[in-house]
Amino acid sequence: MMTAAVNHYFRSSIGRKHLVAITGLLLCGFLVGHLSGNLLLLVGPDAFNIYAHKLISLGPLLYVIETVLALVFLVHLYLAARLNIENRQARGKYTLKTRTGRGTTLMSASMPYTGVVLLVFIILHLMNLKFGTNYQTQVDGVQMRDIYRTTVEYFQSPVSVAWYVFAMACAGFHTAHGFSSAFQSLGLNFPKYYPKIKIISYLYAVTIAGGFAFLSIWCYLKGV
Amino acid sequence: MATTNNMTLNLKIWRQKNQTSEGKLVDYRVENVSPDMSFLEMIDVLNDQLVRKGEDTVAFDHDCREGICGMCSMMINGKAHGGFKNTTTCQVHMRLYKDGDTVVIEPFRAKAFPIVKDLTVDRGAIDKVMAAGGFITANTGNAPDANAMLIPKPVADEAMDAAACIGCGACVASCPNGSGMLFMGAKVSQLALLPQGQPESPKRALNMVYTHDTLGFGNCTTHAECEATCPKGISIEHIARMNREYLKAAFTYHEKNRSEGAG
Numbered sequence: 001m002m003t004a005a006v007n008h009y010f011r012s013s014i015g016r017k018h019l020v021a022i023t024g025l026l027l028c029g030f031l032v033g034h035l036s037g038n039l040l041l042l043v044g045p046d047a048f049n050i051y052a053h054k055l056i057s058l059g060p061l062l063y064v065i066e067t068v069l070a071l072v073f074l075v076h077l078y079l080a081a082r083l084n085i086e087n088r089q090a091r092g093k094y095t096l097k098t099r100t101g102r103g104t105t106l107m108s109a110s111m112p113y114t115g116v117v118l119l120v121f122i123i124l125h126l127m128n129l130k131f132g133t134n135y136q137t138q139v140d141g142v143q144m145r146d147i148y149r150t151t152v153e154y155f156q157s158p159v160s161v162a163w164y165v166f167a168m169a170c171a172g173f174h175t176a177h178g179f180s181s182a183f184q185s186l187g188l189n190f191p192k193y194y195p196k197i198k199i200i201s202y203l204y205a206v207t208i209a210g211g212f213a214f215l216s217i218w219c220y221l222k223g224v
Numbered sequence: 225m226a227t228t229n230n231m232t233l234n235l236k237i238w239r240q241k242n243q244t245s246e247g248k249l250v251d252y253r254v255e256n257v258s259p260d261m262s263f264l265e266m267i268d269v270l271n272d273q274l275v276r277k278g279e280d281t282v283a284f285d286h287d288c289r290e291g292i293c294g295m296c297s298m299m300i301n302g303k304a305h306g307g308f309k310n311t312t313t314c315q316v317h318m319r320l321y322k323d324g325d326t327v328v329i330e331p332f333r334a335k336a337f338p339i340v341k342d343l344t345v346d347r348g349a350i351d352k353v354m355a356a357g358g359f360i361t362a363n364t365g366n367a368p369d370a371n372a373m374l375i376p377k378p379v380a381d382e383a384m385d386a387a388a389c390i391g392c393g394a395c396v397a398s399c400p401n402g403s404g405m406l407f408m409g410a411k412v413s414q415l416a417l418l419p420q421g422q423p424e425s426p427k428r429a430l431n432m433v434y435t436h437d438t439l440g441f442g443n444c445t446t447h448a449e450c451e452a453t454c455p456k457g458i459s460i461e462h463i464a465r466m467n468r469e470y471l472k473a474a475f476t477y478h479e480k481n482r483s484e485g486a487g
Contacts, residue, residue, distance in 0.1 A: 090442030
């Protein structure tokens, strides 16, 4: 049975921040997997298609994974939006115009905005690629989806590439603050290792945003 | 007294009659400001001028003027306590400003801190959070022997760093989210580090966070603007410690333990 304390936890300022942090870190983990898989684009059409086919072949298990991922994303989105609304109310009518310069960064101040860009991006991303044109191909006699072609074709438009690179810059900004901030929220801030977490946070952001952005430009240059 | 270095300042001060009325910035000119004056003394000079002219003086909070009571507040040029490192408003001296400077003075703003009059705000919300923390169990009577309870120096130092909080509310005023987390973190941390506060630590964390959340404070998004503004240089590490304390308490505290003994 849930005690009042546990009950309050899920409604409290700190408890909800813990959930935003945990779901955020899970999404960070997902991006690592996603980028690793996408790097197969560089190997060639067959390698990328076989990888995608293996994922699709998971069948019901894939649906379970996708549902969990969607739930993690929605919890992150919902709680972050709620907390942001509360924070705006707590600040009141007068917003702070000046900063000390020793606290808030462009990354931390833009979290809600980069978050909204990423939400729009993810919807379009799923529509254009996952639910994009379903080409078929055969690799070693096995019939499978030619997701490689869908991807490379999508990035033939400079507008698509520009939007993608912009969205990845937002992802970089969002995770540069979010990754290390998640550790702070979870109470994992010790002088011994927190400076290292901050460095890892920046490295993570640059690697993820740079990696995805690079692949989109690579697709554009590679051509159909 | 040499008057050669004295300055003339243009002030824009937030004037507001009471909590419900609309406030606005009003221009004032203060002459003969000595660089050796504190910021509050400069306002004393202004108020003296206003009294002589029969005008309403500027209301502002102050008490010890030694940087330890936590009464003085003010957003000076948009920054809590003027934005100088480890400095309260009363310890800001006029030598930091130049002749002819325009200085904007506003109250500490946050939903949790309603304006009482001019630069005076009601910071009672942080007292409520403090009170919700409750008491610790300690022997009364004679002062205990200094070495009766051994606490390693680094731990005592860390507890002291947190205990340095004077409850001025600059963290709330400078937080883009109007959150009281640094204040509360310092208070939770200070006792969580010491053996004296241990038996009450889960209840303290739960009650303080619960009270904080009901008073209109925002939530932490780790901007660390509080740490940058805190006149006592309190680190957001204490927020992290509170987050751990709260997590531990939320999942391990039992209802049956809730009844308190007759102290």
